[in-house]
Amino acid sequence: MSATLVRRVGELTTNDPTLGDETAMGRLCDAAFVVEEGRVVWVGSDADAPDADTVIDAEHAAVIPGFVDSHTHLVFAGERSDEFEARMQGLHYDGGGITRTVSATRAASESDLVSGTARRVQQLHDGGVTTLEIKSGYELTTDGEVRQLQVAAHFSNDVTWLGAHVVPDEFRHDRHAYLELVTGPMLDACAHHAQWADVFCDRGAFSVDEARHVLTRAKSLGLGLRLHANQLAHGEAIALAVELDAASVDHVTYVEDQDIDLLAAASTVATLLPGAEFSTRSPYSPARRFLDAGVTVALATDCNPGSSYVTSMSFVIALAVRDMMMSPDEALWSATKGGAQALRRDDVGHLGFGARGDFVILDAPRAAHVAYRPGSNLAARVERADR
Numbered sequence: 001m002s003a004t005l006v007r008r009v010g011e012l013t014t015n016d017p018t019l020g021d022e023t024a025m026g027r028l029c030d031a032a033f034v035v036e037e038g039r040v041v042w043v044g045s046d047a048d049a050p051d052a053d054t055v056i057d058a059e060h061a062a063v064i065p066g067f068v069d070s071h072t073h074l075v076f077a078g079e080r081s082d083e084f085e086a087r088m089q090g091l092h093y094d095g096g097g098i099t100r101t102v103s104a105t106r107a108a109s110e111s112d113l114v115s116g117t118a119r120r121v122q123q124l125h126d127g128g129v130t131t132l133e134i135k136s137g138y139e140l141t142t143d144g145e146v147r148q149l150q151v152a153a154h155f156s157n158d159v160t161w162l163g164a165h166v167v168p169d170e171f172r173h174d175r176h177a178y179l180e181l182v183t184g185p186m187l188d189a190c191a192h193h194a195q196w197a198d199v200f201c202d203r204g205a206f207s208v209d210e211a212r213h214v215l216t217r218a219k220s221l222g223l224g225l226r227l228h229a230n231q232l233a234h235g236e237a238i239a240l241a242v243e244l245d246a247a248s249v250d251h252v253t254y255v256e257d258q259d260i261d262l263l264a265a266a267s268t269v270a271t272l273l274p275g276a277e278f279s280t281r282s283p284y285s286p287a288r289r290f291l292d293a294g295v296t297v298a299l300a301t302d303c304n305p306g307s308s309y310v311t312s313m314s315f316v317i318a319l320a321v322r323d324m325m326m327s328p329d330e331a332l333w334s335a336t337k338g339g340a341q342a343l344r345r346d347d348v349g350h351l352g353f354g355a356r357g358d359f360v361i362l363d364a365p366r367a368a369h370v371a372y373r374p375g376s377n378l379a380a381r382v383e384r385a386d387r
Helices: 081-088 098-107 110-126 142-153 175-193 208-220 237-243 257-264 274-280 287-293 313-323 328-334 337-342
Strands: 003-013 027-036 039-045 054-057 062-065 067-069 129-135 158-164 196-201 224-229 248-251 269-272 297-299 359-362 379-383
Touching (some): 067 337, 081 274, 110 129, 110 142, 142 158, 142 175, 196 208, 208 224, 208 237, 224 237, 237 248, 257 287, 269 287, 297 313, 297 337, 313 328
Parallel strands (some): 003 054, 067 129, 129 158, 196 224
Antiparallel strands (some): 003 027, 027 039, 062 359, 359 379
C-alpha cells in the first residue's frame, strides 16, 4: 500500500475535536499527517512523523481540509451579466431571470454543457474545493432534467434533482399540470440519476404545500432532501425542512426566532450563501443568530449565472467574516465540516482518522489568511484522494 506523508505543516486544521487543541478546529502546530490508500491514517507532531513512500513538504505553511461546496448550479448555458448591472443600479432581485437560463440551457448541446461545467468545476477545484454538490433545474422538461443530472454526474457524487425550480413559461397558465409532471413522469425518470431532491420554496416559486408534495414523493423514491427557503421573503419553508428531516435548508435570509429554534433542535443544516446576497444587494442571512443558538451552519458558493456567479469559496468565507459576523474559524469550519454535514457525509470536510485525504496547502502561515486576504487564491496545492 502506498502512503504519503505531509510534513513540516506550520498550522494544521483537522476539524477533529479529538486532535490537537481539542477545539472544533482540531488544530496542531508543527504537525504532520499520513494518507494511505486515500485515507488519513496518522496525525501528529512533525517530530514523530513515520516513514512513508512519498513525502510532501508543506514548508511550514498552513494546511486545511478541502472545501466542501454543498450548493451549486453548475450545469447551465448562457450568462446574465445585464441583470447584475441592473441590480447594481437599484433593480430589486425577484428570481425572475431563471427562465432565461432555462431557454439558453435547453438550446445548448450536451458537449457545450459538459465543457462549461468542467471549466467551472476546475475553477472551484483550483481554489480548494475538493467535494461539491451540483443541481439540475435549468431545463424543466423530463428529458432535459435527466440530461442535466447526467452531466452533473461526470463531476460529482452528490447530484440534486431540482425540477421544481420555477414553473417554466409553457406551463405558466397551468401550474397544476407542471406539478403533475414534476411529481410523476419527471421524477420517475430522474430519481435514479440523483442522490438528492430540492425545491425552490419561496415567494414567486413554489408554496410550502407544493414543496411538501414534491419532496414527499421524492423521499418515497429514496432521495435525500434539500430545500431552497426564505431567500426572498419569510415563510414556513424552514419548518417544512425540519418536518421532513431535510439534510439542508439553504439561503434562509428571512427568519424568525421560531425558525432558529426549530433548526437548533434538528439535524437540518442551515446553508448560507453570501455570494447571492452580495450579487443581488440583498440582506445577508443572520449567521450570528444561527451560530449563537447552536444551529449547524454551512457555507457554499451557490454558483449560478443569475444571482451568484461565484467560483471562489475563499471569497464566500471573506464575505461571511466581514458581513455576516462570523469569525475566521467559524467560516472555515462551515465551508468544510459544515458543508460535509449538509451532505450528510462523514468522510470529507475534516482530516481526522479515516477521512478522505482531501487537503489544501495554503500559501500562508495560518488558515485565518483565507479571510484576511480577500480576493487572493491562497490554494498553493490542492490534493484530492480520487485524483
